Amino acid sequence: MIYWVVWFAQNKLVHEGYRSSIYETSTFIKAFVSEQDTICMADEHTGPTVVSRWEAPPLSVVKVNSDSAFIWQDRAATSGVVARDIEGLVMAAYVIPHSNVLDAFVTEALACKFAVQIAKDMRLLNVLAKDMRLLNFYCS
Template sequence: MSSKWLPPDRRAVKGNFDVAFYQHLKQCSSDVVIRNNLGLVMGSGVVLYSHVTDAFVAEALACNHAITFARDMGFRKVVVEGDSRTIIVKVQKGVLDRSAIGVYVKEIRIMALNFDYISFQHADRESNLVPHTIARMVSK
């Protein structure tokens, strides 16, 4: 794993996502930044969610936001990258998840069927800095 952003294959785009969770408000803000293989921003989007129960749900919502945003922009080959190892691993496993976030993981997997190619990768905080910073600015 690298501590700097690495571009996707030239035929794909990379959607980095992050979330800021505010437990006392039961809210989170999710940010997605989609870049091409040259690092050029192809699109960015922020969503504010209410009634969010915990940080894992917030991260799952952000991952879902990333693939929904990529689909809505018309991309068919996507690398989805986020700094929540738990969410990334659960989505990659492809097995029934009976945890509290299982329904979100299932929804992400179903949405992933809309793409010609999709992969989910873990990114450390430093390589995911742009969406991390934006997500934290939204609720301020």
């Protein structure tokens, strides 16, 4: 969640020219956590409410998610990649900084490239991609 907040703040800076203060960012995180705690509290009539966003991949498949953030003024970017198994356990997580990046589209492409490279390095054969397509790798 913290990574998302940082990504969101970077997008506001790049696209709207608005720089969030540390106080605003920490206040947003505290409010978000408080809201999540409220959502998950047990309702006396319906029982506990559980909010789930991550969906497990099929059996013997690893789900690899990637995303990126781009700072136009600095031509700098950061990609993040997370690989999770069927139980949601993190098998690998990487953050990769980039410099001299042309635009946000290139940043997304770099994130995808690193996701594929990490899956290949881990010798994974069945990978669920960001768009829910099953990728079959042959690792020699």
